[in-house]
Each structure stands twice: as structure tokens, then as C-alpha cells.
Amino acid sequence: MTVEIPTNPVVLQRWPDLAVPRGLRAGVSARAVDLLVRRLTRRLPLAVSYPDGTVTGSPTAVRLVLHRPDDFAARVGTAGLIGFGESYMAGDWDSPDLVGVLTVLAAHITDLVPRPLAGLRRLHVAGHPAAERNSEDNTRDNIARHYDLSNEFFGLFLDATMTYSAALFTGPADDLAAAQHAKIDRLLDRAGVRSGTRLLEIGTGWGELAVRAAARGADVHTVTLSAEQRVAARERVAAAGLTDRVRVELLDYRQVSGSYDAVVSVEMIEAVGYEYLDSYFGTIARVLAPGGRAAIQAITMPHDRMLATRHTYTWIQKYIFPGGFLPSVRAIGESVTRSTDLRVREEFSMGPHYARTLRLWRERFEEARPEIAALGFDETFARMWRLYLAYSEAGFRSGYLDVGQFVLGR
Template identity: 40%
Template sequence: MHAPRASAAVSVPRDPLRWFAPLFARMLDRIDGALAEGAIEATLPDGSKRRLGGHGQGPVAVVVLHRWRAMLRLATGGSVGWYEGWVAGDWSSPDPVPLFDLFMRNGRALGSVGRAGRLTGLARRVAHWSRRNHRANARRNIQFHYDLGNDFYRAWLDPSMTYSSAIFAEPQEPLETAQDRKLQEILDRTATMPGDTILEIGCGWGSFAERAARAGRRVHGLTLSAEQKRFVEQRVAAAGIEGVEVSLTDYRDATGRYDAIASIEMVEAVGREYWPSYLDTIAARLKPGGRAALQYIAIDDALFDAYANGVDFIQAYVFPGGLLLSSERFRRLAEARGLRWQDEHRFGIDYAETLKRWRDAFDAAVAAGTLPGDFPAGFVELWRYYLMYCEGGFRGGGIHVAQVTLVKEG
């Protein structure tokens, strides 16, 4: 037998889109001109290198375009297409976080670059609309994300099982300490006393409910996740804590009056068309003079319309039916319902650090084999990408997390 020629063993298929390289180069020109902060060190499919941006201080991202199809996906599919290109191996980076940071911090200048084309965008908007959060869909959407299993989240969240941004006093502080501070600040915002009642809209795995109950408050937690409800009930029973009730209840079906309300990063799962219903519930369930302590995630108001009129990677693959807030729009709706907006505190960089801690713990769990093993192919890569994507967004400053107190007038 003749030995195969060495060239045959290393042959690489030619890029079928190579003829359109000049068109993609013009797209890169647009990105180059729009990057007022930071730069991209890019390797193109033909092996040549190009530096984009570098006009001002900022992070430097390293990106390898293996095929021009990566740019086609970005042009037609926006952030969804860019993720799908990453999965397909059309592009790679030793650290995608700076790239996501750059696209967020330069979001206004980039404009439509990175947003889905009209036809692709329309199809995704229709699919997203079909998953809007009416009562039946809200339960399915929450279960899609949160009923992945308590063992999955336990493998990489801190011991308190708190799945929202911490507040750090210093960069090296343990995550659990920073989460404890965040929970205490929410409790402080309620201005409640021992014996008072708190409705928690979206109780997660019960870290706030436990904290408040240990301080003598009576808490009724609402969730649509059967996994979370089971965990909270086991948690309070094991700790011998009284004063916590948890129910599988849509916030729109809550009844009764409470001294205060807490809601930590739940409103992002509501959707813009249901913001009025969410705020109506807060106004109706609070006693006069009562306070609602909210922690929410919002996008730059200048970017909101373009964001809200499309479908991004997170909505398509991670949080169906979700939508980040516009602080100003949401505030106007709250004030129209007699809810005074006060003491807003933004801490986006703390969320970036929280996400980094989660990703480190997630990677460690993957390496140790402690994640549940019954997820479909690509699931681990999807979640790692999601954690990096979010971290970059907060580092870029175009999205932020905040706490605010809503005080019911009268």
C-alpha cells in the first residue's frame, strides 16, 4: 500500500464565503469606526490580522474568525447568530468576556451592528411573542430555566443558593459574605420590624426568606418553580425556622395585604406588557405606607427600544419571555400607581464580579464531574457562554443592576 500524502491529511475545506470577503471587510470597517473605547485584535479567515478600534482606552479582545460565516451570522442573526457561530466553530477567543464588554460599552455607536436582520429578526420576534408571560406561559418559562434541578444550581452557586447579584465591600471578599450583605440591604429597605409580614415575589431558593424569618419577619414566598418550592420547604424545615410559607402562585394571583414586599431580580422575567400588572400587584398588596424593596436589571435607556424590539441570545436560549427593564419607563409606571421611587443604588460592576465567581465555580464543577449528567449535548457550553456574555455586558456598563425602594403613598 502507498502511504497517504501528507497534504491530504491536513487539507482544510476552502471557505465557501471567501468571495464575499470584501463585503465582510466593510462590516469590519463599521465596527472599527464605532469602537470609541477598546479594541479587537482579529485574525481573519485567510490568516491575516487586523486591529479594530483602539481609538480610546478600554479592554482589548482577541478574536479568531475561522470562517466568514461568523460575520454572516452576526449580520443576519445578531447576538443569537453570533452565539450559534461560536457553537459551530466559526469563531473563537481565548476569553470572550472583553468582546462582550466592548460591544456593550460601544453599543450606541455600533447601532444596528450585532442586531438581527429584518427577516431573521421577524421570525425570532414571532417566536418570542408566542412565549410572552401570560399565566400559562409564565409557568412554562420559569420551569424552563429554574427547574433544571436543584443539584445543578447547588453545584456552582454559593452555599446560600442565592442566584442574583451580590454587593461587594472589596474585590477579594467571599461571595457568600457579599450575598449576605445584599440580602440584608433588601431587608433594611423594607423598614419592617419583628412580627411584620413580607410578600416575596419570586422567592428563589429561599435565602432572603430565611434571612428575614431569622430576623422575626413572617414571609410568604411566591414561585412558579416546583423545584424551588420543594427546596425552600426542605430548607426551612431543616433549619427549624418558623414563619415562612411558600406557594406555587403567579404574582397576579396574590391576595392579602402585607407590611412590605421584596422582589429580587424577578421583574426581568415579567415582560414589558406585564409591567403594569406587576406594579398593580405591588400597589394592591402593600398596606398604606408600606415599602417594596426591589432588585432589578436594566439596560441603558438609549438602547432599550432597539433591544426590546429584537430578540437577543439570552431570550432565545436561556430566559424565554424575559426582558431587561428601562429604568425610566418602569419608574414612570410605578409613580403613576402611587409608588414613590427612592434610594436607587446601582452596582453593575458587582454583578460582573458575581458572574465571574459563578463561572469559576461552574468550571470547577464541570472539571470535578459534579454537575448532573443528564443534560443534552452542548448544555454546559451554552451555560458557560451565558455566564461570560452577562459578565461582559455588566463590565461594559450598558446594563446595570440596582436596588430601589417603592413606598406606597397614602
Template identity: 40%
Template sequence: MFLLPHLLKRFVDKGRLVVIDEKGTSHSFGSGKDGPSVTMRLHDGKLDRELFLNPELVMAEAYMDGRLTFENGSTVYDFLYLFSINRKGLASHPVQQALRRSWRSLKRWHQANALGKAAKNAQSHYDNPPDFYRLWLDSQMIYSCAYFPTPDASLEEAQQAKLRHIAAKLKLEPGMRVAEIGSGWGALAIYLAKLGAHVTAINVATEQLAESKRRAAEAGVLDRITFFERDYRELTGTFDRVVSVGMMEHVGVNHFDDYFNTIKRLLVPGGWAMIHAIGRMSPPGSTAPFIRKYIFPGGYVPAMSEVFASLERTGMWVGDCEMLRLHYYWTIRHWRLNFEAKRPEVVAMMGERFARMWEFYLVAVELGFLHGSNMVYQLLLANERDAVPVIRDFITDDERALARAEN
């Protein structure tokens, strides 16, 4: 092993990483303090060069393929935790800096989500069999950040609280027309329909739409929800409210203005929209190569400066902005633990390589919300200055009223 030590000596400060190369020789890096001790074995001599040149992608691929394994009780969680607390050291290496500049120069090409391509990108992730997601999500199959009244709330409680929190921000009245952009497995549309709204829910993932219709019929509200397989740019009509949860991350930086202009066009005078999405508190960046290639092709988590710059260009008022800083960390921790408990069933259903890919993904994003710059934001947007109530007490008041009604 010749090249990789040059990177690891700079990278590993906190904790310790022991690398056993393909010849059985051990190499140790780090102080051993303030972090975990991780033992990793390389089964392929080519990994020395490959990891040095592109560690973030090759690490994931080598783990998926079994060319890299962990020993002495170490897990992929331990390694990625070590990575997350030492990430500044990796970013300081000249090779990594050059690689990141290259990624960022291609950012707009990576996120070119034209009509048709955007659907294929989304389907690559969301059109896995519903039974796979059913193994580790909550009973309503909500695949977005929950809202935790307390850190120790259950996932079921937190996801129900999220639906309630969003509905309170929408301040619905019976008979209102609501457009949902990116409807997932239908939980929010069902919740809003039960409150008396008429919901038009769009999605580009065929499997999700089929499951959504089944769930809406089971809940007795299919007559109040219209599901369409449609891109957000193709939605027509006007609505009292627009809601979009976990969708803006799939839009791509090239299309932020398209997204907000669509929402602007869909709103009736005096109406407003509620946007819930992942953002970053750091300056604009690029999507990590593993996430871009295997998990969310075309996806991008925007800096808040990019979100607000687009809103400035499209001329929408921000009536409210809330930052959920740790809620997604708690959410994904639940998902990851549920996934680990069901891992044998995942392997039986989808195969070992797929299970390792999702294992790596869930751990990486969980720790990204703990030690990285990611968070979730919720915006209320309108075309008029005074459409959203100017005192935000209405959110808390309606939320408590909804909780009383549920109980």
C-alpha cells in the first residue's frame, strides 16, 4: 500500500483507522482519541490507488462489492462515523480539493432534470417494490423527515406529528383545493382529504402511485384525491394551497426557478404554499458521488442562499421559514435501526449488494444530519405580502386543535 497512506495520514485525526492491506500488513492512522477505532481490510491491491483518487465513491462501491470489509467488531457505521468527524482532514488534501472542484464544475450537467429524464431519475429510487420500504418505514410509509415533539418520540408518533404540523401551516377549510407535488405513498394526501380538502396529488413513480391509490381507497377518501403520474411542470389549474414535501431535492439547481414559478402559477389569489425540503447551512456545493450515482441521480440539496435567490428572481413572498436541524437525524436513525433489524429480509428480497448499498446510504445520510451541514427547512410562500397570517400563532393553535381532534 503506497498511495493511500498519504491521504489517511492527513485525514484521520480523531479516533483510529487500522487498514489491513491485501498482503495482510496492518497500517494504523490517527491518534486513537475522541473517536472510534475501526479495522478495515482491503481484499484487492487496486484499492490503494482507487481509494486515493476517489475515496467517497470507491469506498461505497468496494463495500457493496465485498472488496472491502470490516473486522474486529467494526461496522460500516463505525467507519462512516469516523469519516464524519474527520471530514475536514479529507477535504484539505490537494487531490480531494481538485476532485471537488471538478464535481462542482459539472454540477449543472449532473442536475439537468429535463422532462422525462426527471421521471427516470426519481423512478430509479422510488420504484423499488413497496414491500421493501414497508420493512423499515412507519406504518403510513412516510419517506421524509418526521417532526419529533421530543427526541425520544417513536417514529409513528413523529410522522403523525409531521402531518399535523404541515396541515396546521396550510390552515385548511373544508372544500379547499390542494395540489401536492411529490405525493410519496399518499399519507399526506390522505390526511388532508380526511380534513375535508380535495387533493390533486402528482408523482412520477408508478409503484408509489399504485400503492397510494390502494391506501386512499382503504382509508375511504379516494373520492377526494385525484392521483396523477405527472411532472410538476405539467400540472395545470389553480389551487387554494400547494404542498410539496421532499420534492425540491430532486429538482436540480438548473430548475429552481421552474419549480417556484410553477407554484406561483398554481396559487389562487390569497392562497399559499408549504415547501418542506432538505437544505444545507453551508455555501452551495455538489452532490456526493455515491449519492449521485446510486441513490438520487439528478438530486441536489441546495444551500439556503440558492433557495432564496430563486425566490427573489420569481418574486414570491416568504411568509414563514422554519429550520428542523436534528429532526431528520432522529428520523433516519429510526430507519437505519429498522433496516438493520430487517436486513436478512432485505437480502432475501433484493440481494446482498443492494442491502449493502442501502446500508451505506442510510448510515451516511444519518451522520450527515448529525455532523454535516444538512438540515430540513419548511417555507410558507405566497404571491401576496399578507396572504399568510402575519402572526404565526395560528400554526400552534391549529396544531393543538388537530391533536385534540385526533385523540
């Protein structure tokens, strides 16, 4: 199904950056993109079909279907991978196996652009907007743009625990809620959380970890910058009868004070930013009591790719996670050592579990399309989120991305 966006004034008013690029630069770069796509189908297990019936590449390979090849090429040629994502949002292309196409591209990410052109990357791609740096002034707005979409929206595709991070499956029959509890319990165990533990959680989510920690008898202080999540987390805590053990606060992690026996943070580091990694770990070390342990869950990428892309403005940052940044395992270890007296004591990799988690979210998302539309989210938004979920799943399927639990101690 195509989406008639390029000439639709109502859609363009809401999504102005989806206007098709025009002009000399767009025309020249579009021709280069067309040649590049045809070259890729000769080297990768990828086929591309065109409106005239032409198919390049192996007929048995996963297929990218170009509905508007000229618009696709103009967008990609002008804005690179941001243009690639925008072209999907606009309906220029689709695929009967979207995750499959994106998995092929993720697995060959370093080979997509010829090396002579790759060296010019920094001259072509956009840099991070200053307003999206994760300073204390900007971070709340960055968080709100994603997590404050509405609790009802997230509830349509997350499980009953409302946990928005990689689950840990112990067997093929595990349902998503049980796998989320297994992930949470492992983190709490590795941080040594038990009755009487003073626990700081950086990044509340919708409150499930705080509730499970308090049910163990811990005294929990959990901080978030999402107003929507704070409301929902407080409701969840109250429903569990644990308001005397859990304090949910709207607070930047850098402003936390006090002393805690344990610190837990689940997929919060991705919202910290490269230049603030030392501040994040420095805060953990500052508030962690002698003998205490911290357990964090973090999405990671290869170190060389992190270095190559850390200053690049991406489609994910523009449309999904403003200010987002994925560290490498090496960057985590170096920041911990550089900025604290802590050390990484344990690492536990669980990347395939995230691919499975994302597949389940994506399936739930598709089933909930009518309800999503009823909340006021249009077709362009739905395509944007479908691409985000599929793009993320492909990253973990291909092994380009990983997720791990890290235990820090003195």
C-alpha cells in the first residue's frame, strides 16, 4: 500500500520534512543513489522491484518494492539514511518482509557505500541540533517527545507489566510478561536488592521494577523525566499497596542526592549522550554507598561504528529518540574507569532476546492499528513507528546491535 504524501497539503503541514527534495543537488544525487541501489542488488541478498515490473537482484532474495523510485532516490541522495527513513514514511517504498530487508542492510552496514564515498560522509550528513544535546536544560524535552506520546499508546503494544526494554526469555514458551519479570529479577539479584536495601532507580519507566523491588522489602527512590510515566508509575505503586516504600520523582539523574546501597538503571544510558557518559557514571558512583553495587541494562553497538557515527544525526534521533546515543561495551568500560572508582565486574549479553521482544511488540502494534488511529495518530506516524520497531529488530537479528546487563562495583 502506498501513502499519498508528497503532494498532500494536510500531511505536509504536519510532516513538512516529507516534501520531496527538488533542485540540482537532488537531481544529481538521485542518479547516484539509483546506480548505488542497482549495485547493491548485485552484491547483497536483496532484490528491488520497480513500478514498470523490473526486478534487480535475485528473485529469491528479500524484496524492497519501490513505488516512487525518483522520490526515493531524491530523498536518500539529499539526506542519506534520514532520507531513507523519510521515504518509507512517505510511502515511496515498502516490503513484504520489512524486517528481512532491514536485517540485510544492517548486516552489511559498512559495505553499503563505496569506501571512497564513505570518507566524505562527515561532509554530507547532518550534525546534531544544539537543542537536542542532553544538557539539563534540554533533556526533559527530549524525553517528553518520546515517552509522553501517551500512556494509552504504549499500553497498546507493551505487555501488562508496561516494561519498555529487552525481556529475558528462559524458554520458547515464555510469555512476554514472564520474560520481563525474569529480566527485572536478574538485575535486582545482581545489584543485591533485598529487604532493607536503599535502592535508586535511574529511569522509572512505568514502575514495574520499582514495584518488584519494593515487594522484596527495598526502599525505592526512582527518578524520571517523563511526566506521563510518573503518573502511571505512581498509580501502579499505589495499586500494589507500596506507596510507603516507593518514591517516584520527576528529577534529572544529575540532581539526585543521598546514599544508596544499590543503583539500577534499565536502558536509560541511551538517553544520556556521548558527552555525558562520565556524568551518568559519576552520578552512580557519587550516590553508591561503600560496598554497594550498580546494575545497568544497556543497548550497545560495535566500538568502531560508535566512533564513526557518534556525531551523525540519524533518522532515529530526528523522529524517535531525540538526543539518543548507543555506546559500545568498550565506551562503557572506559567511561566507568575514567570517571569513577567503580569497575565493570560482570557483563551479560542478551541481544537475541531483544530481537524476540521487538518482534512481539511489532506484532502487537500491527494488531492495535485501529486503536492507535483512534488515539489521533495518523498513517504517517504509524509507518514511522513500524519502521522504528522493524529497524530495531533487524539490528539485533543481524548482530549489529546487542543489549547487556553490566554490574558495577568498587
